[in-house]
Amino acid sequence: MKVFKTIASLQSYIQEQKENALSISIAPTMGALHEGHMTLIKASKRIADITICTIFVNPTQFNEQSDFDNYPITIEADKALLELNDTDVLFLPSANEMYPEGLDTKVNIDLEGMDNVMEGAHRPGHFEGVMEVIKRFLDIIEPNFLVMGQKDFQQFSIIQKMIDVLQLKTKLHIVPIKRRKSGLAMSSRNQRLSKEQIITATTINKSLKYAKRKLRIGDDIENVKAYVMKKLSAAGFRPEYVSIADTRTLEEITSMNNHKLVVISLAAWLGDVRLIDNVTV
Numbered sequence: 001m002k003v004f005k006t007i008a009s010l011q012s013y014i015q016e017q018k019e020n021a022l023s024i025s026i027a028p029t030m031g032a033l034h035e036g037h038m039t040l041i042k043a044s045k046r047i048a049d050i051t052i053c054t055i056f057v058n059p060t061q062f063n064e065q066s067d068f069d070n071y072p073i074t075i076e077a078d079k080a081l082l083e084l085n086d087t088d089v090l091f092l093p094s095a096n097e098m099y100p101e102g103l104d105t106k107v108n109i110d111l112e113g114m115d116n117v118m119e120g121a122h123r124p125g126h127f128e129g130v131m132e133v134i135k136r137f138l139d140i141i142e143p144n145f146l147v148m149g150q151k152d153f154q155q156f157s158i159i160q161k162m163i164d165v166l167q168l169k170t171k172l173h174i175v176p177i178k179r180r181k182s183g184l185a186m187s188s189r190n191q192r193l194s195k196e197q198i199i200t201a202t203t204i205n206k207s208l209k210y211a212k213r214k215l216r217i218g219d220d221i222e223n224v225k226a227y228v229m230k231k232l233s234a235a236g237f238r239p240e241y242v243s244i245a246d247t248r249t250l251e252e253i254t255s256m257n258n259h260k261l262v263v264i265s266l267a268a269w270l271g272d273v274r275l276i277d278n279v280t281v
């Protein structure tokens with residue numbers, strides 16, 4: 001696996017690959033890699049000739065300094081996992097390399113409210129930071145494919161919107177959520193949970209699955225949301241939100257009628273760790 005830390009060195013490598021007519025795919029991550037990230041790498045390897053994983057803990061997408069400060073960093077283990085999965089390239093830029101002119105965000109597009117709901121309603125500025133860093137990676141690499149996970153449902157929806165609005169050539173490829181056997185969605189933040197909390201955290205997926213069953217049989221949307229909030233609180237979480245929204249617009253729905261696909265998503269704190277998950281119905 002080649003490791004590049006500067007844009008210039010990465011671009012000269014990419015140039016060579018493009019001259020050889022090889023297709024390129026990128027899987028952007030913030031590191032502390034796990035099997036969930038590896039499903040991105042595997043998907044990437046299936047659709048493109050060259051797979052580039054980026055590891056960059058993007059400062060502009062953190063709305064809380066403590067979350068940024070506590071974000072797990074495990075570079076040596078990450079490299080080993082990427083090697084094991086035959087990743088072609090790791091791009092590991094510094095904040096200076098990515099933001100030479102400071103941490104201002106410049107991507108400014110009308111997301112038609114998609115950024116004001118769900119995560120966006122609770123993490124001010126988060127999606128501006130996400131769009132900014134992804135746009136910078138797309139500008140630097142100009143990949144054929146961008147691979148992202150369904151785990152961050154709103155994130156990939158907004159990135160798809162950005163690609164559409166800016167008419168970018170890169171095609172977005174989405175990978176389903178990789179879970180532990182217990183149903184817990186794999187996440188870098190799980191590393192900060194105790195053994196007991198890992199067991200408690202399985203309540204998240206259990207309550208999402210319950211909500212899915214209830215929606216399918218026509219239960220009231222508000223009742224279903226209230227049930228999930230109650231279930232999480234009873235298990236010891238501080239739930240932040242439960243959302244039931246149309247997957248296309250991310251607008252909250254009031255009934256299942258006239259919606260092709262709906263996403264139930266939530267964020268909840270367990271101790272000082274914030275976890276998110278979602279299922280589609």
Ligand code: AMP
Pocket residue numbers: 028029030031036037039040147148149150151152175176177178179185186187188
């Ligand atoms: P992160 O490092 O958390 O920023 O995640 C990087 C990418 O990996 C994002 O596109 C995530 O949606 C994706 N990802 C993270 N966890 C999982 C998972 N359990 N299953 C599938 N994709 C995931």
